[in-house]
Amino acid sequence: QVQLVESGGGLVQxxxxxxxxxxxxxxxxxxxxxxxxxxxxxxxxEFVTAIARDPGxxxxxDSVKGRFTISRDNAKNTVYLQMNSLKPKDAAVYYCAAxxxxxxxxxxRDFGSWGPGTRVTVSS
Numbered sequence: 001q002v003q004l005v006e007s008g009g010g011l012v013q014x015x016x017x018x019x020x021x022x023x024x025x026x027x028x029x030x031x032x033x034x035x036x037x038x039x040x041x042x043x044x045x046e047f048v049t050a051i052a053r054d055p056g057x058x059x060x061x062d063s064v065k066g067r068f069t070i071s072r073d074n075a076k077n078t079v080y081l082q083m084n085s086l087k088p089k090d091a092a093v094y095y096c097a098a099x100x101x102x103x104x105x106x107x108x109r110d111f112g113s114w115g116p117g118t119r120v121t122v123s124s
Contacts, residue, residue, distance in 0.1 A: 004096045006117060010119075013123050017085075023077060029077040038095065039093050047106050051071065067085045069081070
């Protein structure tokens with residue numbers, strides 16, 4: 001399994017931006033599809049976005065399309081999530097996840113490696 005560690009979370013005002021990073025180690029990063037999920041209190045963990053292996057096709061949940069951008073740097077074993085125009089409903093713990101090969105059905109069950117999460121708080 002690949003090991004994942006997220007960073008970049010914090011407090012931001014509504015309308016602001018944050019960039020999350022997820023550093024991977026332990027395996028050949030470019031062999032993995034990567035994704036971001038998020039978990040808000042009282043809700044189930046939900047899919048946010050995913051990026052395929054090299055080259056990186058992407059897919060977004062409708063709720064973040066046009067505001068969030070996922071990217072990856074295989075040379076740095078890192079995947080990023082640029083979040084713009086943040087809304088209070090975007091507040092959550094954001095998790096990075098990895099899946100060997102393609103991104104499957106983009107459900108939690110498809111991803112075998114997870115980071116501990118990083119918290120994003122959006123003030124109104």
